[in-house]
Amino acid sequence: MDLRRLPYFVAVAEERSVGKAAERLRMAQPPLSLQIRKLESEIGTALFRRGSRGMDLTEAGQALLSRARAALALAAEGAESARAVAAGRRGRLSVGYMFVLANAVLPRLVPELRRSLPGADLEFVELSASTREARLLDRSVTVALCMPAIRHPEIQAAQIGTQPLMLALPARSPLVRLTAVPVNRLHGRPLIALPRPGEESASSAVAALLRRHQVEMPIVSRVETVHSAMSLVLAGEGLAILPACAALGAPRGIIFKPFLDATDTIEIAICWRRDVDSPLIRNFRKCAERVVARL
Structure with a gap:
C-alpha cells in the first residue's frame, strides 16, 4: 500500500465529502477521487459508500481509519523527533564528571540541563584520573567535565573556566593562623599529590607553582581523587594543593587557605x-559555560 495516500483517505473520511476534502488538501477533486480509488484497489475492497449525509465509511474503511491516523501521527512524531535530535534538544547524553567538580558544578548544572534540554535522556557518571580517558574513548561517556583537560589525539577539549589553587591543611596546622600562606612556607613539608604515577599529570600546575618559587615538597602519597587527598591531609600525612572548589566537599577538620604570593x-x-x-x-x-561562569 502506498502510504502517501493515507492523508487523502483520512481527509475524505473526516470531511465525508471528496469536494470538502479536496479544498482542505488544496487540490483538485478529480485527482483526489483517483487516489481514493487506487487505495481501494491496493487494499482490495471498498472503503466508502455514498450515504444520505455524504461519504460513509464501510467496515473496512472504519478499520483503516484509526490505524491510518495512528500511522500519520507516528510519522509526524518521527519527523519532529529527528528535528529535535538534529537541533540538540533530544537524544541520550552520558555526562562524566570528576569528583572535584561534583559539589561545585552538579547542583547548578543538572537543573540547567533539565531546563534547557527537557527532551534529552541524561545520565551522570563519576570519573577518576584513571577512568576519564577510557570512558570517553569507549563511548560509555559522551562528554566529560574535567580538571584539567584530557590531552589525547582522539579527544577534543574546550576550556570553560578556571579555579584558583589553594592549600588544604588540617585545622591543627600552625599555618592555619595565617590569612594567606606564602609559598616558601611549604618548603620541605610533605605533599599529597594527584594523580597516580603513569597518568597525565593533573598536578602539573602544582609542580609549576612550586618550581617557580623554588620550593621542594617531598611527595609522600599519590592519589586519584581530591577526597582521597583530603582524607590523608586530615590523617596528618601531609598537605595538598587543590582547586578552590574542592573546599565545598571538604570534611570537617580540613581548612583551605589562599596563597599570599601566587x-x-x-x-x-x-x-x-x-x-x-x-x-x-x-x-x-x-549550559556548562553558563554554570561555571557563576562559580
Whole structure:
C-alpha cells in the first residue's frame, strides 16, 4: 500500500465529502477521487459508500481509519523527533564528571540541563584520573567535565573556566593562623599529590607553582581523587594543593587557605571524542559555560 495516500483517505473520511476534502488538501477533486480509488484497489475492497449525509465509511474503511491516523501521527512524531535530535534538544547524553567538580558544578548544572534540554535522556557518571580517558574513548561517556583537560589525539577539549589553587591543611596546622600562606612556607613539608604515577599529570600546575618559587615538597602519597587527598591531609600525612572548589566537599577538620604570593589556576574543561559531532554536545557546552561562569 502506498502510504502517501493515507492523508487523502483520512481527509475524505473526516470531511465525508471528496469536494470538502479536496479544498482542505488544496487540490483538485478529480485527482483526489483517483487516489481514493487506487487505495481501494491496493487494499482490495471498498472503503466508502455514498450515504444520505455524504461519504460513509464501510467496515473496512472504519478499520483503516484509526490505524491510518495512528500511522500519520507516528510519522509526524518521527519527523519532529529527528528535528529535535538534529537541533540538540533530544537524544541520550552520558555526562562524566570528576569528583572535584561534583559539589561545585552538579547542583547548578543538572537543573540547567533539565531546563534547557527537557527532551534529552541524561545520565551522570563519576570519573577518576584513571577512568576519564577510557570512558570517553569507549563511548560509555559522551562528554566529560574535567580538571584539567584530557590531552589525547582522539579527544577534543574546550576550556570553560578556571579555579584558583589553594592549600588544604588540617585545622591543627600552625599555618592555619595565617590569612594567606606564602609559598616558601611549604618548603620541605610533605605533599599529597594527584594523580597516580603513569597518568597525565593533573598536578602539573602544582609542580609549576612550586618550581617557580623554588620550593621542594617531598611527595609522600599519590592519589586519584581530591577526597582521597583530603582524607590523608586530615590523617596528618601531609598537605595538598587543590582547586578552590574542592573546599565545598571538604570534611570537617580540613581548612583551605589562599596563597599570599601566587594566583595560579587550573583549568576546567569539557572533553569529548573528536569524531562525535553532536549538537547535543554543543548545547551541553553552553549550559556548562553558563554554570561555571557563576562559580
